[in-house]
Amino acid sequence: MRFSKMHGIGNDFVVVDARQAPLALPTVQIRALADRHTGIGCDQLLSVEAPRDPSCAFYYGIWNADGTPSGQCGNGVRCVAAWLHRAGALALDRPVRIESPSGPVSVRVLDAHRVTVDMGEPVFEPARVPFTAEGPAAFYPLSLDEGTVQVGVVSMGNPHVVVAVEHLADPALERLGPQLTGHPRFPAGANAGFVQILGRGHLRLRVHERGSGWTQACGTGACAAMAVLRRRGQVDESVQIDLPGGRLQIDWPGPGTTLWMTGPAAFAFEGEWLPGPR
Template sequence: MPVKFTKMHGAGNDFVMIDTISQRIKLRPRDIRKIADRRRGIGCDQVLLVEPPGQANADFRYRIFNADGSEAGQCGNGARCFARFVRHRRLTHLQTMVVEAGNSLMTLTMRDNHEVEVDMGPPRFAPKDIPLHREHEALEYDLVAAGEQLRIGALSMGNPHAILRVDAIDDGSLERLGEAIRSHEDFPEGNNAGFLEIVDRRNVRLRVFERGVGETEACGSGACAAVVYGQRMGWLDDRVTVELTGGKLDIYWQGDNNSVLMTGPTAISFEGTIRL
């Protein structure tokens, strides 16, 4: 089965974009794993599928699959690439579009120089919404991982995040710790483990180990979660630049039940066809 694709990335977080509107295909988990394989396939952090909307007030639906074949609920960098992709493929001429992602709706707005602003919706903090095995909501939670006693922030941006503040994200022990946190048993659906280094009130550095993928060069929802956590702890202002390995993202949150807005770059790497 030949499948047309476009390879894209947002700040180094890379995706294979597949339009299932103009080509009728059905991908199995093993197909996703083959596509994502960096030696035997195309290679990517996640595979994104463009589908017709299921709701009348949405323009598209998009589904997110991790490199291991599991389905994810949210991806901020992927959402930006999605907006550019559907315009690039002339599936829409809209400057602002509403898309279904998981159980939520997202508003995507094209900006100058192929940047896209994503309305990520409000963060959710209740343990049952993350999900996290805790009885009561708190700003921070105790967690034992890789033999260390930690204090983490935890919240959902449509997918679960655990955030740990560190002195420096270049610490060599973070890879071991990231793997232990992202698969911790207290998170029944796993989590995206973020390590937050605060430069000043408007600038931070971040590393993220994503569930089903591993460390990525950028994680949009992880950047949002880290900034929200930092604001709630009183460390950050409402507008913050997040520096990741692959580039920078601008995050804006006014607190309370307001949406988190993320703006960042998109890029098209190449296009082709793969036979599955």
């Protein structure tokens, strides 16, 4: 199976051309492919396929490193757009709709290595995240081993829980990340983002992703962190977010409008995967 290895500020992907036929790999093979010691190694596997929705030019599938499917991936969609541009399927600076497992998004390739994406309007209704709660709120108390933590909850096509912290180097976050990702009030799990506010236009972020663990970057996590803080009035409508792997720009005026994410997409190498006995 031919593949491209790509990354968006360190969030790394295996991208497969499946435009002729949908990708169908069993979970055990996805895990083998994602293994960093005996496979290619990646946070997510992405397939580029023919669209299901006739209003879209292409479809992309997303699988986490543990083989579970995902509804959306912000860094991944930028890589898909850059891959399609290099393949001659997307022109520069021309908006195009492509289809994710959670629905269509609009992308625009700014240059060979930089893409902007309309990620849709953040969803705060608990049932649509999904999250168990009586109704929308800016803060929810969650009981963890360390005590009660105040969190924000939002969907960006996948579920996110956001915690504002004073210091990202706090060792307690190593324990809190997995606890939040698997918290029983998130029936489908959640991506756990820890955000430090440096100013109204500048944030720092770490994300523990469901199905992949701690990653160098999470595009939807950056969108979620900005959306939660913007809803609380703590940040401006354009924010720079620094993650361990690099920087993203997130723009969202507020409710009733869509959120845009802009950042790089990079090619690492090409290859052929030959799955064998483990």
